[in-house]
Amino acid sequence: MNKNSFVIQTTNLTKAYGKSGQTKDVVNKVNLAVPQGCIYGFLGPNGAGKSTTMKMLLGLIKPTGGEISILGTPFVSQGKTALNEKSRLTILKQTGSLIESPSYYGHLTGRENLEIICTLKNVPTKEISQVLSIVRMENQQDKKVGHYSLGMKQRLGLASALLGHPKLLLLDEPTNGLDPAGIQEMRELIRSLPENYHMTIMVSSHLLSEIDQMADYVGIINKGQLIFQDSLLRLHTHSKKQLRLRTGNNNRALCVLNENKINCTMDKDFLLFPETSDDETARLISALVQEGISVLRIEEYQKSLEDIFLSLTGKQVSL
Structure with a gap:
């Protein structure tokens, strides 16, 4: 500019x-x-x-x-x-x-x-x-x-x-x-x-x-x-979208998804996925359903500006 x-x-x-x-x-x-x-x-x-x-x-x-x-x-x-x-x-x-x-x-x-x-x-x-x-x-x-x-x-x-x-x-x-x-x-x-x-x-x-x-x-x-x-x-752009998934058995779901070469991690009560397409989302849900694992909740997650501020400053601040 x-x-x-x-x-x-x-x-x-x-x-x-x-x-x-x-x-x-x-x-x-x-x-x-x-x-x-x-x-x-x-x-x-x-x-x-x-x-x-x-x-x-x-x-x-x-x-x-x-x-x-x-x-x-x-x-x-x-x-x-x-x-x-x-x-x-x-x-x-x-x-x-x-x-x-x-x-x-x-x-x-x-x-x-x-x-x-x-x-x-x-x-x-x-x-x-x-x-x-x-x-x-x-x-x-x-x-x-x-x-x-x-x-x-x-x-x-x-x-x-x-x-x-x-x-x-x-x-x-x-x-x-x-x-x-x-x-x-x-x-x-x-x-x-x-x-x-x-x-x-x-x-x-x-x-x-x-x-x-x-x-x-x-x-x-x-x-x-x-x-x-x-x-x-x-x-x-500091806030990358993620897919969050909660199932009836997250530990077993993590194993099933890894076996299907679907990249995900566990965070407390949720499985986290990098931003995925609709086709990829359908594939991972299908893999879980075929193994009899119930899908309880699925949502798109993105860092709030508070989270971004925290990542930039390296610590929590009083707002």
Whole structure:
């Protein structure tokens, strides 16, 4: 892929905390490559370095070292800002963000909060109706934000981020704390943005199932290190399909299948087979039935993303 097709690129991006000689790398030489027009899922357990990385991309935290390029323009070089203030603000105006909990004035209405954001961003207030429509909050815009549910506050935060028609949107745990209905609604909103509004979205989460249902590309970070980065499709190639079979006598079934040169292994209560064709499946079942072995259960099994994460990191993590 051409370098110019990446909206975000980092080279050895690092953030260390602590005094000299006793520093700890919270983000350790991370090389991100976020393709244009995609939803990039930034995945990792709590404390892995996701928020710190995203704050460095926004200029909210100064990197210890490394380089950042945003929208094809060098943003940070050797840990220092590579742009003058005017150029830096030009880049940031094309970037929307929702980092951690959205900020708001609880005694003001949703629309009044967005009017303040318009003033800060120097964006015409006529955009408010459009972003409220995108996040489906037209009917709640005149209600005081202090009375909003958590899901409504998250949607208002997303509306704030969308003001100014950003080319790049950074969302840090946007579904955190939402109920199942709120999670589904936020997910659908995010998935609609690249196609409908030509945005590139980087969304972080510690929920593997969420990234699986939302993203096109995935970066997995663990203990500050990027351990995987590629398309979601490529991530799923780590999960090879298997056939799982349970019989009335697994030990005898294993012997029969081996005698018929059918490759399988035993795992607890199941016999495991590599991905097989329908004809091969019919042959192995026929071999068992001919020997009078009852087939109790047959199912296709594929590793979950949790299992893949475990295989990549080498250990269980707190999700």
